Amino acid sequence: MPELPEVEVLRRSLTPRLVGRRVRGVTVREARLREPVDATALGRAAQGRRVQRLRRRAKYLWIDFTGGQTVAVHLGMSGRLTVVAEDLPPAPHEHLALHLEGGERLRLVDPRRFGLVLPCPTAALGDDPHFASLGIEPLAGSLDGAFLRHAAASRRGPVKPFLMDSRVVVGIGNIYASEALFAARIHPRRSVARIGRERWQRLSEAVQRVLARAIGEGGTTVNDFVDGEGNSGYFQVSLAVYDRQGLPCPRCGRVVRRELQGGRSTFFCPGCQR
DNA sequence: CGTAGACCCTGCGCGC
DNA sequence: TGCGCGCAGGGTCTAC
Numbered sequence: 001m002p003e004l005p006e007v008e009v010l011r012r013s014l015t016p017r018l019v020g021r022r023v024r025g026v027t028v029r030e031a032r033l034r035e036p037v038d039a040t041a042l043g044r045a046a047q048g049r050r051v052q053r054l055r056r057r058a059k060y061l062w063i064d065f066t067g068g069q070t071v072a073v074h075l076g077m078s079g080r081l082t083v084v085a086e087d088l089p090p091a092p093h094e095h096l097a098l099h100l101e102g103g104e105r106l107r108l109v110d111p112r113r114f115g116l117v118l119p120c121p122t123a124a125l126g127d128d129p130h131f132a133s134l135g136i137e138p139l140a141g142s143l144d145g146a147f148l149r150h151a152a153a154s155r156r157g158p159v160k161p162f163l164m165d166s167r168v169v170v171g172i173g174n175i176y177a178s179e180a181l182f183a184a185r186i187h188p189r190r191s192v193a194r195i196g197r198e199r200w201q202r203l204s205e206a207v208q209r210v211l212a213r214a215i216g217e218g219g220t221t222v223n224d225f226v227d228g229e230g231n232s233g234y235f236q237v238s239l240a241v242y243d244r245q246g247l248p249c250p251r252c253g254r255v256v257r258r259e260l261q262g263g264r265s266t267f268f269c270p271g272c273q274r
Numbered sequence: 275c276g277t278a279g280a281c282c283c284t285g286c287g288c289g290c
Numbered sequence: 291t292g293c294g295c296g297c298a299g300g301g302t303c304t305a306c
Contacts, residue, residue, distance in 0.1 A: 002299065002300085003299060005301090006299080008281095032283095034282075034283095034300085034301075040284085053304085059299095059300075059301095068303090074300075075299095075300080075303085076283095076299090076300050076301080077283090077284095077298065077299060077300050077301095078283085078284075078298085078299085079287085079300090093284085110283095110284095111283075111284050111285065112282085112283045112284050112285080112298090112300090113282080113283055114282070114283070114301075115282080115300085116300095116301090117292055133303085154275095155276075155277095156277085157276085157277065161278095173299055173300070174298090174299060174300090175299060176299095187284080220299080234288065240300095262277090262278070262279080263278080264279085264298095265297080265298085
């Protein structure tokens with residue numbers, strides 16, 4: 001479900017509902033996520049503590065608690081994190097919940113169980129292997145053409161997987177990789193070795209523009225992305241190429257193509273992406 | 275070292 | 291209608 005914009009939208013929508021609230025208890029109904037949930041550590045990190053703030057790093061949501069504890073949540077492909085009334089019965093695939101004071105609970109629903117819930121002392125986040133080798137945040141101001149050019153200098157291969165490599169830049173998944181390459185008019189199979197200064201600059205700007213716009217529109221709802229209040233996003237109306245194979249390119253009118261790249265669908269316009 | 279493919283898991287839409 | 295297949299926004303591991 002989520003790439004960077006969806007997680008950022010989630011963070012913003014959950015912040016007013018969670019910050020300052022105390023967690024009464026924790027329920028783990030299904031611990032078998034991408035990595036087993038350590039229910040004891042989760043309870044230690046959250047129970048009896050107040051939510052201090054919500055941060056986002058890459059596609060992770062970091063829930064900081066008083067007492068220097070953090071619970072990192074990754075939604076994988078199908079995860080949904082929402083605040084619901086405590087008397088609402090558990091949904092199918094509701095694997096865990098943080099019970100809040102005031103009769104609500106924060107619950108994780110994740111049918112495919114590719115998600116991740118990771119309790120960790122706040123001060124130790126930087127050393128955790130999940131976060132230690134992550135690349136730069138694309139919207140933090142340091143992403144530009146020179147950064148991409150230097151990061152690509154030692155590499156070969158097509159630009160799309162490069163753009164999705166979280167060791168370089170985080171947060172760009174399959175949807176926004178296609179969209180950013182379209183916006184920059186770069187063919188997804190173009191080798192990084194054959195991209196010059198100008199194209200790198202165009203691409204860096206396209207990435208930031210596309211992500212920022214998606215956040216502004218509440219994220220992309222391909223199937224059922226919802227924010228913390230259950231609202232869906234509207235960016236799918238703005239998708240230029242993703243999931244639009246066979247339809248005309250909004251820029252030049254040629255038919256949008258879908259091709260497999262590294263086992264994943266890539267969408268592009270053969271007319272105006274080179 | 276880098277890259278390509280398999281794999282984790284459930285649900286859905288499609289063609290037969 | 292029912293069934294099998296391919297595909298899905300994530301990341302990690304193995305084999306080359």
